[in-house]
Amino acid sequence: MKKKPSCLALPAAITIAVTLAASSAIAQTVDTARIEAAGQNDWLTYHGSYKSHHYSPLAQVNTTNVGNLGVAWMHIPGKSTRGVQSMPLVADGVLYYTGSYSRTFALNGATGEVIWSYFPELDEVLVARQTHSPYNRGVALGEGKVYVGTVDGRLIALDAKTGKVAWDTKLVDSQKLTVGFTGAPLYAKGTVIIGSQGGEWPGRGPIFGVDAATGKKKWEFLTVAGTEEAMKTWGGDSWRTGGGGGWMPGTYDSETNTILWGTANPAPLYDWSGPDYKTQGARPGDNLYTTSVIGLDIDTGKLKFYHQELPHDAWDFDSSVGEFVMLERDGQKLVVHPNKGGFIFVYDRNLGVKNVWRLVQNINFVKDIDPKTGALIGRRDFPVGKVTDPPLCPFIGGGISWNAGSYSPKTGLYYKIGQEWCMTLDIQKTTPVTTPQAQLNIGADFKMAPPPGGEIYGHLDARDPVTGAKKWEIRYPEPPLGSVLSTAGNLVFVPDSRGTIHAYDAETGTELWNHNNGTGHQGGIVSYSVGGKQYIAVTAGFGGMLADEYAPNFGGVYKSMPRDDGALIVFSLK
Amino acid sequence: MELGVLKLHLKKIALLMGASLACAVAVQAQPASPAPDNGAFEVEQVFAGTCGFCHSDGGRAAGKGPQLMNSPRDDDFLRNRIKLGKQGAMPAFDGAFTDPQIDQMIKYIRALKPREG
Numbered sequence: 001m002k003k004k005p006s007c008l009a010l011p012a013a014i015t016i017a018v019t020l021a022a023s024s025a026i027a028q029t030v031d032t033a034r035i036e037a038a039g040q041n042d043w044l045t046y047h048g049s050y051k052s053h054h055y056s057p058l059a060q061v062n063t064t065n066v067g068n069l070g071v072a073w074m075h076i077p078g079k080s081t082r083g084v085q086s087m088p089l090v091a092d093g094v095l096y097y098t099g100s101y102s103r104t105f106a107l108n109g110a111t112g113e114v115i116w117s118y119f120p121e122l123d124e125v126l127v128a129r130q131t132h133s134p135y136n137r138g139v140a141l142g143e144g145k146v147y148v149g150t151v152d153g154r155l156i157a158l159d160a161k162t163g164k165v166a167w168d169t170k171l172v173d174s175q176k177l178t179v180g181f182t183g184a185p186l187y188a189k190g191t192v193i194i195g196s197q198g199g200e201w202p203g204r205g206p207i208f209g210v211d212a213a214t215g216k217k218k219w220e221f222l223t224v225a226g227t228e229e230a231m232k233t234w235g236g237d238s239w240r241t242g243g244g245g246g247w248m249p250g251t252y253d254s255e256t257n258t259i260l261w262g263t264a265n266p267a268p269l270y271d272w273s274g275p276d277y278k279t280q281g282a283r284p285g286d287n288l289y290t291t292s293v294i295g296l297d298i299d300t301g302k303l304k305f306y307h308q309e310l311p312h313d314a315w316d317f318d319s320s321v322g323e324f325v326m327l328e329r330d331g332q333k334l335v336v337h338p339n340k341g342g343f344i345f346v347y348d349r350n351l352g353v354k355n356v357w358r359l360v361q362n363i364n365f366v367k368d369i370d371p372k373t374g375a376l377i378g379r380r381d382f383p384v385g386k387v388t389d390p391p392l393c394p395f396i397g398g399g400i401s402w403n404a405g406s407y408s409p410k411t412g413l414y415y416k417i418g419q420e421w422c423m424t425l426d427i428q429k430t431t432p433v434t435t436p437q438a439q440l441n442i443g444a445d446f447k448m449a450p451p452p453g454g455e456i457y458g459h460l461d462a463r464d465p466v467t468g469a470k471k472w473e474i475r476y477p478e479p480p481l482g483s484v485l486s487t488a489g490n491l492v493f494v495p496d497s498r499g500t501i502h503a504y505d506a507e508t509g510t511e512l513w514n515h516n517n518g519t520g521h522q523g524g525i526v527s528y529s530v531g532g533k534q535y536i537a538v539t540a541g542f543g544g545m546l547a548d549e550y551a552p553n554f555g556g557v558y559k560s561m562p563r564d565d566g567a568l569i570v571f572s573l574k
Numbered sequence: 575m576e577l578g579v580l581k582l583h584l585k586k587i588a589l590l591m592g593a594s595l596a597c598a599v600a601v602q603a604q605p606a607s608p609a610p611d612n613g614a615f616e617v618e619q620v621f622a623g624t625c626g627f628c629h630s631d632g633g634r635a636a637g638k639g640p641q642l643m644n645s646p647r648d649d650d651f652l653r654n655r656i657k658l659g660k661q662g663a664m665p666a667f668d669g670a671f672t673d674p675q676i677d678q679m680i681k682y683i684r685a686l687k688p689r690e691g
Contacts, residue, residue, distance in 0.1 A: 081661065081662035082662055128658075128659055128661065128665065128666045129659070129665050129666050129667075129669070129670070130665055131627065131628075131665050134662070178665075200627070268623065424631070426622070426631075426632060428618065428619050428622040428623070429619070430619050430622075430623055431616060431619060437670070438669070438670045439620075439623065439624045439667075439670050440623060440624045440627050441623050441624075442622060442623050442624065442626055442627050443622060443623060444622055444626070445621070445622050445626040445630070445631055445632035445633075446626065446630065446631070447630040447631040447634075447635050447637065448630070448637070543662070545638065548628075548637075548638035548639075549637055549638055552630075552635075552636035552637060563662070563663075564662055
């Protein structure tokens with residue numbers, strides 16, 4: 001190949017800074033203490049604060065006036081291949097969010113005026129070879145910078161005021177593995193943490209800690225066989241291509257100086273071992289630390305503690321999904337973490353199991369999970385052949401998807417979306433994959449199916465986060481895929497798949513307001529305040545690994561719904 | 575900002591955007607990863623391992639991708655789509671699979687029948 005020398009002298013991306021049009025808000029440094037404090041006007045990290053409540057203490061918009069909510073402004077990011085999936089962040093009146101291809105925007109939170117935008121130049125040949133691409137799920141803020149990952153394996157820091165590149169660090173050999181970063185990073189204590197895609201790709205699923213000031217890699221933890229103990233849980237050479245990863249952001253516990261992170265599934269997704277999975281199949285053993293929650297020392301990346309939610313996950317019900325909700329109950333400090341299989345795990349701060357409850361009705365990959373120990377009871381491990389009677393429940397999309405639920409300290413309730421659907425399978429005996437390859441490693445043909453004796457649907461539950469006791473439930477004909485927001489105005493917002501955003505009374509579930517955004521939702525929703533006015537910002541735009549299943553399976557509005565479009569829509573009181 | 579200065583900035587931006595596109599074209603000439611070497615090519619396994627993630631029930635039903643059984647598309651179309659993909663919908667497998675392997679996949683697709691029972 002003949003390279004044009006002029007390219008070498010060009011900047012790696014186009015940054016358009018319109019400084020004179022910038023917000024009048026005065027930017028202050030975002031640091032660990034500020035994220036921990038979670039001031040009510042801001043939304044400083046993916047999960048709202050390190051407590052992962054996805055809750056806004058703002059109450060200007062409330063049950064009495066939500067009917068007057070209307071669109072304040074909109075922003076169109078463009079080039080929204082597979083929709084807009086990110087969680088906006090807000091600091092000092094400036095809203096930061098991303099679209100597909102990690103296109104990053106800083107907007108005036110009151111008016112939507114563009115302060116700056118940054119479009120990284122990506123390896124387009126690589127992007128064309130990727131399956132889980134080119135969407136992006138958000139940024140992290142800290143030390144005057146905005147941090148964003150890319151699908152070609154880079155973590156980039158931008159100056160929060162200008163959008164200019166501060167550093168650009170290549171972390172994953174994406175050419176070899178065809179995976180990179182789609183999840184938002186986490187900033188804490190001078191470190192930016194980001195987990196790579198993995199799961200069904202034959203690699204070892206690293207999670208990285210990077211110096212926030214310099215971009216230098218501080219540590220790397222391999223979620224596949226990352227310790228000697230873990231190496232023993234992979235038969236033969238299966239550890240070389242075990243998948244894993246941690247593609248959604250976890251959180252930081254300052255009391256223990258620990259990063260809590262959820263890890264992805266092992267590869268191949270569907271193993272043909274049958275019940276003898278400890279010694280037979282494509283990856284004999286428990287496959288540590290896949291489908292686990294792990295605690296890493298933030299300074300060194302060393303493993304401190306873990307719990308493997310599903311030993312030898314043979315169903316793709318990983319632990320990457322979901323938030324780490326921190327709360328206190330009866331003097332105990334607890335962490336609540338949803339698993340894709342449809343169960344909610346309750347841990348102490350060292351990830352010791354305190355309780356397990358089920359959010360989803362249609363679960364049959366196990367009979368149950370012991371609420372005292374977390375041990376799986378009556379697991380279904382499939383040999384080669386068809387799985388149809390009964391089908392496997394839930395569907396590969398999970399009983400719980402990756403977007404966030406919300407915990408309201410005011411009502412004490414956890415608002416979370418559950419998904420009721422199943423799948424038929426035809427498990428294949430795969431040839432061992434011993435070297436990383438540029439292909440998925442699934443291990444079965446499959447198809448979405450209704451639950452035995454019922455229909456597919458989704459539901460928003462209002463539950464006690466520790467016991468799982470249900471206060472109320474709202475049903476939807478197709479599972480909503482976006483995040484949930486609760487506020488001190490006693491409201492719960494749910495952006496659904498058909499394109500309607502709903503506001504419910506947080507105590508009763510009564511619908512108080514809705515608005516059609518014109519396309520499906522599958523991203524974040526936040527609330528913030530600028531100049532004494534409360535705003536609610538939601539991303540709209542459908543498409544991607546789960547949303548793409550909606551048109552063939554549900555028809556209707558999904559048949560004509562674009563999968564390369566989207567917007568950020570911001571509401572306030574009229 | 576004065577109008578003249580603003581025009582100059584816009585001109586610079588336009589130049590940068592044009593140059594960026596030129597670079598993107600240059601990048602496309604990069605060689606793809608070599609084909610995997612993991613033993614014999616069992617097309618049913620490969621389909622279940624890779625293609626079946628989007629083409630449901632082994633290609634018999636629509637999923638994230640379209641149904642392939644009884645596809646009205648000709649072999650050349652299928653070959654090109656497997657090799658080059660479709661932006662935002664299907665990955666390009668040129669480099670991941672060899673031409674003879676892609677031919678086997680097309681044969682597999684043409685032989686698809688509804689499942690019994």
